[in-house]
Amino acid sequence: MLAVFEKTVAKCPDALQSPHSAPTASVLKDGFLANHFGSLHPGSVTVNLGSSGLIAYSLDKQNPLLPRLFAVVDDIFCLFQGHIENVAVLKQQYGLNKTANEAIIVIEAYRTLRDRGPYPADQVVKDILGKFAFILYDSTSKATFVAVVSDPFCLDCSPPLSVVLVVFISDCFVSITSSLNRSNSTFLQDADGSVPFFWGTDSEGNLVLSDDVQIVQKGCGKSFAPFPKGCFFTTSRGLRSFEHPMNELKPVPRVDSSGQVCGSTFKVDAETKKESAGMPRVDSSYNWSSNY
Secondary structure, three states: OEEEEOOOOOOOOHHHOOOOOOOOOOOOHHHHHHHHHHHHOOOOEEEEOHHHEEEEEOOOOOOOOOOEEEEEEOOEEEEEEEEEOOHHHHHHHHOOOOOOOHHHHHHHHHHHHHHOOOOOHHHHHHOOOEEEEEEEEEOOOOEEEEEEEEOOOOHHHOOOEEEEEEEEEOOEEEEEEEEEOHHHOOOOOOOOOOOOOEEEEOOOOOEEEEOOHHHHHHHHOOOEEEOOOOEEEEOOOEEEEOOOOOEEEEEEEEEOOOOOEEEEEEEEEEEEEOOOOOOOOOOOOOOHHHOO
């Protein structure tokens, strides 16, 4: 999956820009990065978001353990990869029908956050259990919502895969079982079985997000990094940790194998706390989307 957002829609942190990155062409100019994505993934679908950017989706080379989904509801677009453990609980919580999938759940969680607040955004993300990444864009308010969740208690992700080979010999059979380590799979995934997810910025400050590191490198050069797990990004308030919502995030310089400085990663600063401003007193017509 791929999403590119214009810098006025999603302003990336300054630390994501590498001082050693060679100038790159705008990823939005003439559909440069979208065309590259399409050449690598035949049959992909690209949605042009006008001046805000684009999103692209493909089932090509999909990991069956971390399936991709795409959904649109009321001009809200959602790219989702991975799986949610507490689907039944969330469907009941948000009043969804049985056919709703993970992408629809994320959209409804966002709509609840936007329209029916005041809910803490970090709690909304924290309540969704599993291992997944999602990119959401609301074309009405031109707002983005991005998160990567790696649940350490996700039981379905920890055991190794087992392959059972049954060989029939006359009237009897022999069962041969072997274990496959998930980290040795040819499918793209992190060592802990979670979704690989990267973000970066081009020379003009446009934000690029994808599960394919080569796509991000193509558009951003060295100005990219793995998206920090346990964090989420919104247009209104930037990058934050939902695991430690009261702590600031600090950039950590990242160096590649050639010794060049790349885009920084971000970690929770245990020594720096945010000041709590409390919940503002407003009337019922207030737009909560600027607060999450």
